[in-house]
Amino acid sequence: MDLQLVGRGRPVLVALAAASAIAVIALIISMMGVRTAQAEAARTTTTTLAPVAAEPEVFVGPAAGLALVPDGGVQLWGGRDRDPQLVLHEGVILPFLHRSGEWLLVTTMCNESAWVHAKDVEIVAQAEAGIGGPGFDLSKATIVLDPGHGDRDWGGVGPSGLSEKEVNLDIANRVRLLMESGNDIDWATGAITPGAGAPAFGNIFLTRDLDGPNSGDYELGLRYRMSVGTAAGADAFVSIHNNTVPRIDTDIPGTEVYYSTGVDGSDRLAGIIYEEMLRSFSEFAADWSGGELQGARARIDPETGDDYYGLLRRATMPAVIVEGVYISEPEEEALLATPEFRQAYAEAVYRGVVRFLTTDDSGSGINRPEIFPDDAGTVSGNGCTLPEQP
Numbered sequence: 001m002d003l004q005l006v007g008r009g010r011p012v013l014v015a016l017a018a019a020s021a022i023a024v025i026a027l028i029i030s031m032m033g034v035r036t037a038q039a040e041a042a043r044t045t046t047t048t049l050a051p052v053a054a055e056p057e058v059f060v061g062p063a064a065g066l067a068l069v070p071d072g073g074v075q076l077w078g079g080r081d082r083d084p085q086l087v088l089h090e091g092v093i094l095p096f097l098h099r100s101g102e103w104l105l106v107t108t109m110c111n112e113s114a115w116v117h118a119k120d121v122e123i124v125a126q127a128e129a130g131i132g133g134p135g136f137d138l139s140k141a142t143i144v145l146d147p148g149h150g151d152r153d154w155g156g157v158g159p160s161g162l163s164e165k166e167v168n169l170d171i172a173n174r175v176r177l178l179m180e181s182g183n184d185i186d187w188a189t190g191a192i193t194p195g196a197g198a199p200a201f202g203n204i205f206l207t208r209d210l211d212g213p214n215s216g217d218y219e220l221g222l223r224y225r226m227s228v229g230t231a232a233g234a235d236a237f238v239s240i241h242n243n244t245v246p247r248i249d250t251d252i253p254g255t256e257v258y259y260s261t262g263v264d265g266s267d268r269l270a271g272i273i274y275e276e277m278l279r280s281f282s283e284f285a286a287d288w289s290g291g292e293l294q295g296a297r298a299r300i301d302p303e304t305g306d307d308y309y310g311l312l313r314r315a316t317m318p319a320v321i322v323e324g325v326y327i328s329e330p331e332e333e334a335l336l337a338t339p340e341f342r343q344a345y346a347e348a349v350y351r352g353v354v355r356f357l358t359t360d361d362s363g364s365g366i367n368r369p370e371i372f373p374d375d376a377g378t379v380s381g382n383g384c385t386l387p388e389q390p
């Protein structure tokens with residue numbers, strides 16, 4: 001019906017002229033307070049002209065953010081012509097920093113670009129960067145937690161077979177649970193109890209989540225991991241790990257927290273989390289082991305002068321990699337197997353982020369960046385496969 005005028009082959013100009021004439025008549029008639037069939041016809045005619053033009057692309061929603069894949073998965077589309085690719089598994093996050101109309105250009109967990117249609121996902125708009133410090137409202141905070149490793153990338157594995165990928169995910173989920181509720185924190189002891197002292201955080205995202213495929217055991221690329229932080233507009237990004245191959249025996253836990261040298265505040269975040277880790281771990285006993293340096297650290301690639309760790313090199317917000325304890329050592333692996341120790345680790349990260357965002361504490365144990373000429377043997381993204389919706 002909308003295209004009747006054109007459909008009959010009448011020149012558009014004639015139609016426009018006729019419409020204008022009728023509109024004038026309609027105006028006069030309506031001014032006289034007389035509603036006639038002619039007036040109805042005029043109004044109908046006028047509104048039929050607009051759709052002659054190509055339908056404009058409807059732009060609704062943010063230009064950057066997170067696309068949350070709902071139950072049933074989401075169709076991924078590739079290339080300029082948007083060829084259908086696979087149906088991606090439900091329960092994962094697709095970060096996007098660009099959109100074309102209703103189409104979002106997302107980064108997949110295998111570091112590739114693909115399109116999804118906005119109507120097929122739940123969208124969380126990129127948050128505005130908050131300014132932390134005394135008085136900062138935690139209910140406006142956006143945090144991204146990154147459980148290290150996943151799927152065929154096991155990370156460190158202990159002598160009895162406990163893997164980093166499993167422990168890291170559980171600890172990250174415990175941090176999320178703490179952040180999701182209001183708590184009172186006794187800063188003298190570190191004790192955390194339900195209360196209103198520290199309100200629930202606004203948004204908490206896990207890059208690898210229990211709700212995802214294979215109960216959260218799936219592969220993620222480094223570019224993808226940090227893209228989640230950037231697209232979320234996170235106030236802080238914390239990657240959860242445990243260490244291997246110690247160099248020395250130590251009297252205290254050999255905790256290391258690596259910070260991004262490219263983003264201000266990352267070293268402070270690392271120093272504060274380090275303090276809280278030592279506080280949490282002081283409740284436990286073990287023959288601790290460590291590296292040549294402990295505390296907050298940064299490693300610089302001698303060839304580029306940039307951060308050695310690809311995750312931290314890509315950071316756009318205060319970002320750290322926490323290496324809790326040495327999973328490769330029997331006593332520390334045994335601790336990591338217990339819910340009590342995992343909870344203590346999670347509480348340390350939680351208290352650390354709360355202090356980072358709501359105080360001007362400087363943190364301690366912050367080492368200067370070191371030139372790091374070694375190759376830590378990073379897992380390449382080759383052969384990464386996306387989990388399909390069954």
Ligand SMILES: [Zn+2]
Nearest residue numbers: 148155241242
């Ligand atoms: Zn790791």
